[in-house]
Amino acid sequence: MPADLLAGLNPEQLRAVTWPAKSALVLAGAGSGKTRVLTTRIAWLLSTGQASPASILAVTFTNKAAREMQTRLSAMLPVNTRQMWIGTFHGLCNRLLRVHYRDAGLPQTFQIMDSGEQMSAVKRLIKQLELSDEKFPPKNVVGFINSNKEAGYRADKVQAIDPYTRKLAEIFAAYDAQCQREGVVDFAELLLRAYELLSRNEALASHYRERFRHVLVDEFQDTNRLQYAWLKLLAGRDNALFAVGDDDQSIYAFRGAEVGNMKSLLADYGVEAPVRLEQNYRSAGNILAAANALIEQNDGRLGKNLWTDAGEGEPIRLYEAFSDNEEAEFVCDEVRALSRDGWDLSDLAVLYRSNAQSRALEHALVNAGIAYRIYGGLRFFERQEIKHALAYLRLVSSPDDDNALLRVINVPARKIGARSVEQLQAASREQGITLWQAACAGGAGRGAVAGFVMLIESLRAERERLNLAEMISLIIDRSGLRAMYEADRKDGEERLANLDELVNAATGFVADEPGMEVVEFLTAASLEAGEHQAEAGEDALQLMTVHAAKGLEFGGVFVTGLEEGLFPHENSLSDRKGLQEERRLMYVAITRARRRLYLSCAQSRMLHGQSRFPIRSRFVDELPPALIHTLSAPKPAPAARQAAWLNETPAWAKAKPAAAGGFSIGQSVSHAKFGLGVVVNAEGGGDEVRVQVNFAEHGLKWLDLRYAKLSAC
DNA sequence: CTCAGACATCATTCC
């Protein structure tokens, strides 16, 4: 074995890496060398002859992490990583289903729907079933379907006691039937189908159990019930399930993740205690101390305390801006200063809770001339022009995909309006055929629909002759997409560039299986929607959500928008579990930083087209004050501040500046119980006026002026 | 019957 393989590992890391060939849970704090442990573990198993490459199954949460593991591994050992199965849950399940598509009851060319496509499939279904989307909001229906699938339940297994849930279960069943008819699978289905494939087919399951003696899982705290069941199926009784995770970084409960899986694993596999990796190699002492203090406020933790032998480092910097725009300017100023001091822009990240916040930042960055790169948000493969082109590609490959057909049948506009589409849908429903079949049958010979059928047929006729890139290029030309965007003066140019980029991506694409180029390309587009753009190497400031930042680290980090209602998000304020997840999110944000950490909030923020006047996030106040250095904003006098607020007041407030029972927005007031505050909002009229006051001590309160004793000061 | 523009509505986080 390469002698230096284990060199430089600390005792806990060493214990994890050289753990005997049995199941284990590694509790790996942020920055504790988790990825290194995982890859070194694999390398150690291989180089000591305990495992062959083919016996390794490693699951990560992003494709990026999977690639990184592969790269690191091949750097450590001269080993053929192709024999190992390394990938995401979704990627691996897809692989399984492609190999055993018959046993899984799927067409060979089944396609994967992303969440947007799933949503439109459900909307279409609800309309078809003639249900009101008032009573069955598509969003809720999608949530119902996904959460059941993630828990391992099909429609017939759903716990349905009340009539409403029974109806939902019916829709669920109809949805699955529709997907089956159209040969498409959603993300959750990918997992459930693969699970059922193995659980119903003992021969297959034992084949894979024989093969994968070592199952390793990264980010185990983010697995859902179904994923854990899938892992258990593969690991069986005898194989080694080696899970690495951090309960404090569990931030995906909203998509079904169960931190409880960590405790379950200990019980299910008779693991006495987790291996704890608590030495942090990433962050300076102060940053770590802040993170520890914050996360301690959560309960039910497995428990762990990160430490470092690095020095305290710099204090954490806190900045309270007047407005979201001013916060963005602050970020720009600091970034420029850091850049002057020799920091690489790419070593700096601006984090936020929700994507919408990037707007103000982008605006300021453009003005300041600072190069930046946004991760997530509108991903490449989710842009409409790309989705259009891919929908055509799907139709060429499998015309029965109703979703794809509906997406492009009238894009660009070709005189097939809502009415014609309805007729097609009626025909398809009555005769039990797909839209494509209905289009072929009904519109034969005449009309716009026939023209569309001919277009698709003419493209299909070229399938054999053209390679993938040529096909996409042909689609863009012949469908009229190119002409449509050429005529679009607003952002047609950018969209055309993206389409060219799509052709480029297809040019380099090599399929694993001959003849499967289209299917594999579309699969990659669905499963790697976000990870395409993140590559390019230019030195640029990194912008992303806190979720997207998980697993990454930066020399300097700005955590922005630290306001009640934003971070923690208002939808999570009401329940305890939600709030604890928000706190873990904050923990993740803080622990991304190596040397310098900025926290910022704003006293006014445009949200959903309205000015809001939030108060500072509780998370800021949960940090030890001694660690924090508050940067003084160029504080204008109270009068000027009021003016600044008034400038952003909604129209109604300007229209009736003194309407709120004698109080106006921005006015300082005092209250017998709550003390001093500032009026930030008002509603009502006549003698039923309510005002919202931001109290220095007690935060935001709505007060009814009929009862509250409020006085100007 | 289609289409473009006006209008309303609703907003986390993501594989």
Added chain:
DNA sequence: GATGTCTGAG
């Protein structure tokens, strides 16, 4: 801000 629905012109 993006998306869905409505309306009047053609």
